[in-house]
Amino acid sequence: MKKVKIGIVGLGRLGKKHAENIAYKIPNAQLLAVCSIVKEEVEQIQRDWDIKYVYTNFDDMLKNKELDAIFIASPSNFHCEQIAKALEAGFHVFSEKPLGLYVDEVKSVQKIVNEHNNQIFMLGFMRRYDKSYAYAKQKIEEGIIGEPILIRCYGIDPASAMEGFIKFAKSNYSGGLFLDMAIHDFDLARWFLNSEAIKVWAIGGVYAHPVIKEINDIETGAALIQFENNKMGIFVSGRNSAHGYHVETEIIGTNGAIRIGSVPEKNLVEIFDSDGTRKECVGGFLERFEQAYLNEVEEFVDCIIQNRKPSVKVEDGVKSTIIAYACKKSFETGELVNIDQ
Ligand SMILES: NC(=O)c1ccc[n+]([C@@H]2O[C@H](COP(=O)([O-])OP(=O)(O)OC[C@H]3O[C@@H](n4cnc5c(N)ncnc54)[C@H](O)[C@@H]3O)[C@@H](O)[C@H]2O)c1
Numbered sequence: 106m107k108k109v110k111i112g113i114v115g116l117g118r119l120g121k122k123h124a125e126n127i128a129y130k131i132p133n134a135q136l137l138a139v140c141s142i143v144k145e146e147v148e149q150i151q152r153d154w155d156i157k158y159v160y161t162n163f164d165d166m167l168k169n170k171e172l173d174a175i176f177i178a179s180p181s182n183f184h185c186e187q188i189a190k191a192l193e194a195g196f197h198v199f200s201e202k203p204l205g206l207y208v209d210e211v212k213s214v215q216k217i218v219n220e221h222n223n224q225i226f227m228l229g230f231m232r233r234y235d236k237s238y239a240y241a242k243q244k245i246e247e248g249i250i251g252e253p254i255l256i257r258c259y260g261i262d263p264a265s266a267m268e269g270f271i272k273f274a275k276s277n278y279s280g281g282l283f284l285d286m287a288i289h290d291f292d293l294a295r296w297f298l299n300s301e302a303i304k305v306w307a308i309g310g311v312y313a314h315p316v317i318k319e320i321n322d323i324e325t326g327a328a329l330i331q332f333e334n335n336k337m338g339i340f341v342s343g344r345n346s347a348h349g350y351h352v353e354t355e356i357i358g359t360n361g362a363i364r365i366g367s368v369p370e371k372n373l374v375e376i377f378d379s380d381g382t383r384k385e386c387v388g389g390f391l392e393r394f395e396q397a398y399l400n401e402v403e404e405f406v407d408c409i410i411q412n413r414k415p416s417v418k419v420e421d422g423v424k425s426t427i428i429a430y431a432c433k434k435s436f437e438t439g440e441l442v443n444i445d446q
Contacts, residue, residue, distance in 0.1 A: 108132075108133055108134055108135040109133060109134050109135070109173050109174055109197075109406050109409050109410065110134075110135050110137040110171055110172050110173045110174070111127050111134055111135065111136055111137060111138075111172065111173065111174045111175070111176050112137060112138030112139070112140065112158070112160075112166050112169065112172045112174075112175055112176070113127065113136065113138070113139055113140065113175075113176040113177075113178060114140040114141070114163050114166065114175065114176070114177055114178065114179045114183075114187060115140075115141060115177065115178035115179035115180070115201075116139060116141045116143075116146045116147065116150060116178075117141075117178070117273070118269065118273065118391075119178055119201065119390075119391070119398075120141075120178030120179070120201075121150075122391055122398060123176060123178050123398065123402060124136060124139060124150065124154075124178075126398060126399050126402050127176065127402060128154055128156075130399055131399075131402060131403055131406055133406050133407070133410060134402070134406045136154070136156060137156070137157055137158060137169075137171060137172055138156065138157065138158035138159065138160065138166055138169055138172060139151070139156050139158075139159050139160070140159070140160040140161070140162070140163055140165075140166045141161065142161055142162075143161075144161050147159040147160065147161060158171075163179075163183075163187060163190070164190070167190060167191060167194040167196070168194075172196060173196065173197060173409065174196055174197040174198065174199065174225075174405075174409060175187075175191035175196045175197070175198050175199075176198075176199045176402075177191070177198065177199065177200040177201060178201045179201075180276075180277035180278065180279070181201075181202075181203055181205070181206055181277065181278070181279055181280055181284070181285065182206055182277065182278040182280075184200050184201065184203070184204060184205055184214075185204070185205040185210040185211065185213070185214040187200070188200050188204075188214050188217070188218070188226070189213075189214055189217045192217055192218065192221040192224055192226070193217070193221075195224070196224065197224050197225040197226070197405075197409050198224065198225070198226050198227075199226075199227045199228075199229065199402070199405045200226075200227075200228055200229065200422075201228075201229040202228060202229045202230055202288055202289065202292075202422070202425075203280065203284050203285070203288045203422065203425065203426055203429065204228055204419065204422025204423060204425075204426055205422070205426055206278070206280040206284055206426070206430075207426075207430065208426065208427055208430055211422060211423045211426045211427075212423060214419070215419045215420065215422075215423050218419040219419070225405065225408045225409050225412075225414070225415065226415075226418075226419055227401070227404070227405045227408065227415040227417055228417050228418075228419065228421060228422045229401060229417075230289065230292045230401075230417045230421060230425075231394050231397040231398050231400075231401045232289055232292070232293060232394065232397060233292075233293075233296060233401075233416070233417060234397045234400035234401040234404065235394060235396070235397035235400075236396065236397075237365050237366065238293070238354070238365060238397075241297075241354075241356065241363050241365050242296065242297065244363060245297060245356060245358070245363065249360075249361060249363075250356065250357070250358030250359070250360055250361035250362055250363055251358040251359035251360030251361065252358055252359045252360075253297055253298050253299070253336070253356050253357070253358045254298075254335075254336050254337065254357060254358060254359060255336065255337040255338070255339070255356070255357040256293070256294045256297055256298055256336075256337070256338050256339070256354065256355065256356050256357075257338075257339045257340075257354070257355040257357070258287075258290035258293060258294065258338070258339070258340050258341070258353070258354050258355075259341045259342075259351055259352065259353040259354075260286050260287060260289060260290050260340075260341070260342050260343075260351075260352050261325075261341065261342065261343040261344070261345070261346035261350070261351040261352075262286065262343065262344045262345075262346060262350060262389070262390075263346050263348075263349050263350050263351075263386075263388065263389060264313075264314075264344070264345045264346060264347055265349075265388075266344075266350075266389055267314060267316075267344065267345075270344055271316055271317075271320065274320045274322060275320055279322075280429070280433070281321070281322050281323065281433055282309065282322055282323040282324075282326045282342050282343070282344070283307065283323075283326060283328070283342065283429040283430075283432040283433050283436070284426065284429040284430065284433060286342045286343075286344075287326070287328065287340055287342040287429060287432065288425050288426070288428075288429045289352075290340050290342070290354070291330075291340070291424075291425045291428040291429055292421055292425045293354060294330070294332070294338045294340075294428075295421070295424055295425065295428075296421075297354075297356045298332055298336045298338070298356075300332040300333045300334055300336045301332060301333050301424065301444075302330050302331070302332050302338070302424075302427075302428045302431070302444050303331055303332065303333055303443065303444055304330065304331040304441060304442070304443055304444065305328055305329070305330045305331075305428065305431045305432050305435050305441070305442050305444065306328065306329050306330075306435050306441045306442070307326060307327065307328040307329075307431075307432035307433070307435040307436040308326065308327055308328075308436060309323040309324075309325055309326030309327060309342075309436055310323060310324065310325065310326075311323065311324045312324055312325060312345070313345055314344070314345060317344065322344075323436065324343060324344050324345050325341070325342070325343035325344070325345060326341075326342050326343065326432075326436065327339075327340065327341050327342075328340040328342075328432045328435070330428065348386045349369060349371075349385070349386025349387055349388055349389075350369060350386065350387050350388060350389045350390060350392070350393055351369050351386070352366055352369060352393060353365070353366045353367050353369060354366065355367065368384070369386050369387050369393070370384045370385070370386065370387065371384070371385040371386055371387045371388070371392075372385075401417075427444060428444065431444050
């Protein structure tokens, strides 16, 4: 079978993992080109992995007509512009989350995606491709908890990753805690509740790590969201989890509840030692969602081969950005924000 030839932009914390998956773990895909503004990054990958084309300029990569698809893992402030350029150059496109950082730019890019309906576009909400989240969704659709009415989400990065986060946040504009982190939970909320947000109130601050204030971000934030049909969402997001990477989700229904990762265990190992008995916590996003990152790219490649649309759509990127941006606005103004869909 013909392989889907992919060029990736962004070879940082996540981009390098995606590149490795495309190069070595997806039989129907070929990593034909890599691009980053950092020359050493592309040269290193070309040497180590024998990649045919390397670029330090995104526009140059788009001139390569051997490519079928462009994979975007650059910083969030470049996503909309790069998605538009890649679609207009005729490629299928995968973009990392968030779709964009402002409501205007995501609405404009949605229009461009819709105008290129014959090309595949997919957004990296990888949690939907995680085995546990997918199973929870299936159970909810089977009706085992009745009608879902409330979602409670925690998404907290490990304090041990602080140095890497500060480096990332200083060199990139991430949009801040709600657009960068909580966006995954906003997407899950829409997915599980099957309902759109109408009102948000968000609060937060910097408590243990003043350096986060220097980069104009929040260390821990909380949001309360009202969804259509009187459904509810409670969200806690942060950068300072002492015990590890804490991603936890609960969906409460009219006839029961489902929890995913309420104790974010690393594996099935239990340790009995001079500290007592314990289970270790999963260390970070690459570890917790390792399989989901692979599954989502497999789905993107399969969609191109089979000419079908992925289940994560540009609309999901638009709606989640609208929620996250409303949270940012609510935090900054101290006001309740109505969401105009
Ligand atoms: N889905 C997830 O769970 C998840 C996890 C982490 C990051 N992300 C997203 O992935 C994206 C990248 O995050 P990261 O942590 O890998 O960032 P990073 O800072 O580690 O890496 C960014 C990469 O992009 C390159 N780059 C920067 N500007 C560029 C430009 N103009 N053109 C080409 N290359 C450029 C950098 O040289 C680097 O290789 C972000 O949008 C982030 O939100 C998603």
